[in-house]
């Protein structure tokens with residue numbers, strides 16, 4: 001929190017707008033829309049709800065397919081299941097860690113042959129880095145399939161001078177507690193299509209038909225954002241750009257001081273927010289990611305593995321998956337060696353130095369002296385015994 005949140009919450013209390021509508025909700029929508037440069041915005045209760053509404057407006061139905069990256073948080077794909085549709089998973093590429101245009105192309109060609117084009121393509125911008133939205137939207141346009149840009153992790157990021165979340169038919173943001181700014185829980189659906197946002201608003205408020213009594217033709221939801229929480233969002237928007245700079249500074253310190261790790265790239269003509277600093281362990285590292293996460297946890301340092309690819313999740317067993325290269329799955333490679341380091345903007349420089357020192361020590365090859373009964377001194381390089389690979 002920044003301190004200014006209470007002012008907006010007070011406003012909500014003073015005006016007695018304690019409801020999923022009110023002046024803070026309107027103002028928050030306007031703030032986000034003008035910040036990213038998009039025509040219309042709808043504040044909702046979560047990023048997941050925003051994705052769900054986008055799929056409903058695009059009329060995704062049971063039996064339809066939706067393309068979706070494999071390397072992402074499960075919230076990207078769950079709403080596809082809500083509608084009884086099937087996700088088809090697309091691999092990542094090394095340059096962005098996001099959706100591989102090459103794998104996407106393969107999936108489209110195959111879908112065309114089967115006469116089953118997807119109803120929508122969801123693209124995700126992970127950890128603050130935009131996917132190659134120019135190539136991806138060009139491919140989707142060629143097939144006439146709308147794009148939903150899941151920018152839950154990339155608010156504030158840019159690609160080719162445009163804000164993340166504004167490249168598709170719909171953009172989605174999240175204000176969950178772990179995101180770069182938060183309302184404790186919340187989300188936003190954005191689009192340049194006014195009618196589409198109005199349709200989403202209708203569905204998000206129980207799909208009440210205009211009538212003097214309660215009349216319903218369609219299934220709706222209770223998905224609007226509270227006016228109290230929107231007040232928190234207004235104050236948080238004031239510090240978004242500063243947060244991006246702080247996050248990037250945290251990243252720079254890691255990168256400068258942990259030379260052994262391979263950090264997530266920032267592609268040309270883009271601004272990576274570095275929401276989370278993520279990196280790959282060096283090949284042949286003494287510890288695997290899970291071992292390192294556990295060892296750091298013993299030092300009171302919270303690190304996490306990167307997202308486990310969705311095509312490997314029991315929940316999505318049997319779903320199709322298109323890899324970046326024949327016989328090579330980039331998302332699996334990223335998962336094997338990828339790690340998220342502590343990246344909170346509340347972390348002090350001293351805290352971060354301690355993280356850096358601890359990780360450095362843990363990654364150092366261990367050389368042990370072992371005494372044998374015959375008093376022969378044997379050097380044992382532990383790194384030869386442990387490959388650092390997981391299951």
Ligand SMILES: *Cc1c(COP(=O)(O)O)cnc(C)c1O
Nearest residue numbers: 046047048073075076152174176
């Ligand atoms: C957080 C997140 C979501 C979901 O947002 P919620 O507000 O938590 O529902 C969706 N996609 C990605 C990639 C996320 O990281």
